[in-house]
Amino acid sequence: MKAIVYTKYGSPDVLQLKEVEKPTPKDNEVLIKIHAAAVTIGDVIVVKGEPFPVRFWSGLLEPNNKIPGKEMAGRVEAVGTNVTQFQPGDEVFGDLSVCGLGAFAEYVSVPENAIALKPANLTFEEAAAVPESAVVALQGLRDKGKIQPGQKVLINGASGGVGTYAVQIAKSFGADVTAVCSTRNLDMARSIGADHVIDYTQEDFTQNGQRYDLILAANGYHPLSDYRRALTPEGFYVGTGGAMAQTFQGMLLGPIMSMTGSKTMGNMLVKPNKNDLVFMKELLEAGKVVPVIDRRYPLSEVPEAFRYVEEGHAQGKVVITVEQNGKI
Ligand SMILES: NC(=O)c1ccc[n+]([C@@H]2O[C@H](COP(=O)([O-])OP(=O)(O)OC[C@H]3O[C@@H](n4cnc5c(N)ncnc54)[C@H](OP(=O)(O)O)[C@@H]3O)[C@@H](O)[C@H]2O)c1
Numbered sequence: 001m002k003a004i005v006y007t008k009y010g011s012p013d014v015l016q017l018k019e020v021e022k023p024t025p026k027d028n029e030v031l032i033k034i035h036a037a038a039v040t041i042g043d044v045i046v047v048k049g050e051p052f053p054v055r056f057w058s059g060l061l062e063p064n065n066k067i068p069g070k071e072m073a074g075r076v077e078a079v080g081t082n083v084t085q086f087q088p089g090d091e092v093f094g095d096l097s098v099c100g101l102g103a104f105a106e107y108v109s110v111p112e113n114a115i116a117l118k119p120a121n122l123t124f125e126e127a128a129a130v131p132e133s134a135v136v137a138l139q140g141l142r143d144k145g146k147i148q149p150g151q152k153v154l155i156n157g158a159s160g161g162v163g164t165y166a167v168q169i170a171k172s173f174g175a176d177v178t179a180v181c182s183t184r185n186l187d188m189a190r191s192i193g194a195d196h197v198i199d200y201t202q203e204d205f206t207q208n209g210q211r212y213d214l215i216l217a218a219n220g221y222h223p224l225s226d227y228r229r230a231l232t233p234e235g236f237y238v239g240t241g242g243a244m245a246q247t248f249q250g251m252l253l254g255p256i257m258s259m260t261g262s263k264t265m266g267n268m269l270v271k272p273n274k275n276d277l278v279f280m281k282e283l284l285e286a287g288k289v290v291p292v293i294d295r296r297y298p299l300s301e302v303p304e305a306f307r308y309v310e311e312g313h314a315q316g317k318v319v320i321t322v323e324q325n326g327k328i
Pocket residue numbers: 040041042132133136156157158159160161162163180181182183184185200218219220221239240241242243268269270271309312313314315316
C-alpha cells in the first residue's frame with residue numbers, strides 16, 4: 001500500500017510517499033481502507049519532534065510510529081476473529097493517537113475500540129475532520145469547563161480546527177457564544193452560530209469590561225491574569241492550546257490561581273475515547289455541528305498540507321483525500 005513515511009524527526013521534507021506492506025488485522029483489530037485523513041498542528045509537532053518533551057511520547061531519538069496521522073475516516077475491509085462491533089463494509093472514523101497513528105496511508109489496522117461508526121450524513125472527508133479537534137472542544141467545554149445552558153462562553157481562536165467545533169458545540173449546549181478571530185474569519189464565525197464576534201486585530205476582549213462564565217482558549221495568547229479578569233466570579237478558563245507561553249502559564253500558574261478565589265483556571269489534554277466519538281456522531285447527525293473544511297490535499301501532498309497547517313492560519317480543518325481505485 002502507499003503511505004507517508006518518516007524515519008527521522010524534522011521539517012515536512014522528511015515525509016516521503018512510499019510503498020509499504022499492507023497491515024493484517026490481529027484478532028481484536030479492524031482493517032480499514034482509509035478514504036480521508038486530516039492534518040493537525042499536533043501532527044506537525046510530532047513529525048518535528050519539537051518541543052522536545054513530545055519525544056517522551058513519540059520516541060526519544062527517532063519516531064516510534066513511522067506512519068504519522070491521527071484523524072481518519074474509511075471503510076472496514078476485514079475484521080479479526082474477536083471483533084464484535086464491526087463488519088466489512090462499515091464506514092468508520094477515529095483518532096489513531098490511541099493506537100500508534102498511521103492515518104496517512106491507504107490502510108490501517110486498529111483495535112475496534114479506537115473507532116466508531118461514521119456519522120451517516122457526512123462524507124469521508126468531513127468525518128476525517130472530526131475525531132480529535134471536535135473531542136478536544138467537547139471535553140474542554142463540557143468536562144473541564146462545566147458548560148451550562150444560558151452561560152456566556154468565549155472561544156479564543158474560534159476560526160481554527162478546534163475553535164470551529166467549540167463555537168458549534170457551545171451553541172448546542174445552549175450557551176451565548178462569543179467568537180474571537182481575525183477580520184477575514186468574522187463572517188464564517190457568524191455562519192457557524194456565534195452570537196457575537198470580536199476581531200482580535202481591532203479589539204482586546206480581555207480589556208473591554210465584558211465578563212464570561214467560560215473562556216476556551218484554543219489559540220492566540222493573553223497573559224493568564226488577563227483571562228482571569230475577563231471571567232465572572234465563578235468562571236472557568238480552559239486552555240487547550242495557543243502560544244507556548246499560554247500553554248505553560250496555564251499548566252504552571254492555572255492551579256495556583258485556582259486556589260485563590262472562586263475562578264477555575266487550567267489547561268486540558270484530550271483523552272480520545274469511543275464514547276465521545278459517538279457523542280459527536282449524534283451532534284453531527286442532528287445537524288448541530290458541521291465540519292468546516294479549509295483545504296484538501298491528495299496523500300502525495302501531505303508535506304504541503306503540513307506546511308500550510310504550520311503557518312497557523314487554517315480556516316477550520318485541512319483534509320487529506322486518499323485515492324480510491326485511482327480516483328480522488
Ligand atoms: N489540549 C489538547 O489536548 C489539544 C489537542 C489538539 C490540539 N491542541 C492545540 O489546540 C490549539 C488549536 O488547534 P487548532 O487545530 O484549532 O489550530 P489551527 O487550526 O492551526 O488554528 C489556526 C487558527 O487560529 C487562528 N489564530 C491564529 N492566531 C490567533 C490569535 N492570536 N487569536 C485568535 N485566533 C488566532 C487563525 O486565524 P487567523 O490567522 O485568521 O487569526 C486560524 O484560523 C493548538 O495549539 C493545538 O496544539 C491541543
